[in-house]
Amino acid sequence: MRALVGCFVGLMLVGCSDALVEKRQVDDINVDDKLSVAGRVCTAVPDPTGFPVKVVLIVDQSGSMCISDPPGSQGSPGFCEMYSTVPPGVTQPARVRALNRLLDQFAMTPNVQVALVPFETNVKGTWPPPGGPRFARPDASLRTRVNTLQAELGKGTDYQGALSYAYGIIGSDILDTESMTPEVLPRSKYVVVFLTDGVPFPKCAGNDNLTRYADDLNPELTWADSFGAGNFCNLIDPMDPDAITGFVAGTDRNQNYQLFSYVKQIIDLKDQYNVGDIRLHTVLMFNEDSVRNCGPICQDVYGQYVRWPGPTPVADGPGAARRIATWTLQQLALRGNGVFQDFQGFAGLSQLNLGVLDYSSLASRNVMKTLIVQSLSSEPGEQGRVVDTDGDGTIDEFDNDFSNKTNKFFADSDVDGFDDTFEIRRFNDGFRPDQKDGRGCDPMSPLTRNCMLRDTDGDGLMQYAEQYLKTRETLVDSDADGVPDGMEVKYGLDPIARLLVDVDTDGDATSDVDEFLKGSNPIASDRTFQEKSSYQYSITSEEQADKSMCYDFRVTGLQLVTPPNRVGATQGYNLFKIWFAEAPESGVATDYGVWKASCFWAQYDPPSVRVPAGPEMPPLTDGDFRQPYDIDSAAEYEIECLGVSPVRGTP
16 A cells, blocks of 8 residues: 655655766756656664563552551551451452552563552662662562562551652653663653552641641642641651651641642653653552441541531541542542542452553554755755855855855864854854864864764764754754754754744745755745755655555755865766654654665766766665764765765766
8 A cells, every 4th residue: 555645754865876877978968957866765674672661650558558458467466457357368468469460461561661669658668679770670579579568568658759759760760761772762651550548648738827728528728737647747756767758847748739749740751851651540449348347546547537617527537538539649640641540349459450551562663754855065045056065054155255264175174073064153152163172172182182073873963063062972863853963953953952843943934844855944035946946755655564664755856066076177076865764653753763864976067967867866775775874974975875976986
């Protein structure tokens, strides 16, 4: 099945074969200066292992769990053993059974990693243990930890501390990934599952003098200090082994705005670091009958409640606790773009199934993100293209301008790692295109002795320019907008601020993205040029049996110019580069893309020379595309690019 693909998609490099290029005699010359290029380029076969799913299991380990979801113990015979009712035949809590079934499910999915966060007054007994990786594949040690969750239950139910911890491990994991393999982030999915049986405890209010506080009918207001926690909220005993780490007496704790803020911070990591997806789900396991059967002692465990104004005691404490817990967890799930699950009583808990939540990866087939042709020998002028021999963005006319002191044959005249246009645009920042800059490479300087220039990702920027701009040295397109960093920098655009499809910097009614595709100037109003000399794309797609996608493309309107030759011999060598990026269909808009490129030469020196003689380059194949960093220097262009070149000459 073949489908037409609009010219908006696409970036790619092409190469052409030497076999069909030839020099024409004067009496057999085609003086037309326009060229077309066509070919086929294909995506890779889908690889599901490249789409990690990282699951944070936040599990309530407070003392009330032995009432709601028995059996359990607080470490020695006492409250749990005296007041909990264990259904016949039950030897493990429902949450432990559900977690083990979930781990069985994850064992069949090799791209899933887990972090276990048990919490009560504080977070304790996390897995993986502190000091190692933040997420890991489930193993026997995790099973052991899950099976002991009910063995030493604590006293508090500090939602705030648990959410804070989850934010910390997710944020740290994202930062580690960003520094080492940033391309994985748009393909990563983080899933937080928050499992509890009740309301946050303790709740503390910094202001103890309000005339009205929250209650079960108005849970959105500020909560008063929890019953029985007044001394804790306002006076901390430094010797108390159950004190909340980091809590300052007399301040707010577990208030709604604090809980919601941590959820927002977790979810905001998605856009801040271009993560594929982050979701937070909540699960309530409230056993109202067990709480009532427990008697008066459970008023301390589950809390006593009043209504305002008043305060007026609530007769049905278990019912109030359930309403408050339900509202709170619903709000957390809503803000976490997740779902809320509610399991009531022993019958409901027996159906507890964490596996129904969405842990699926973002894996999908790769499709074309972008394909674009770039001329490295000319720049758009008022009506047609003008010569830029070295392709640095400064046309030869300005290279010859004495004030610039640049060399039209060398993109980086002073060889400091910042090309001439880069330095001319940043003159007010102290850059000079004819003087080595201390922020770049100077092999003779003690600060950068014996330095070497390299373009590690092949995006057209040397490592020193990438460091100055804070772009990624391993990503062709640091902001994932479909335009290589070097192309954006050439025109003074920000390579770490994503171009939106409707942004039109120069106000000429053509978006910046379309101007890159057309080969026009995104920062100069050039409608006349676009009408006469812009590139036109035609692309069709075809899915292959192995689920890869192949794209047949044709680009017309490539205008040829006549650059001089640096040795004074033959001239007119035009260099073109085609960029191609593929990305998972599930997140093509934000994925950084997997890039490859090809390049080709054509010669135009009228009236005697035009190579190829016809209107079109020989067709390109997928095999003509390589890693961008394999063709990232002037010497490599002359040797590696297809067609007639200044080094090889005409075949």
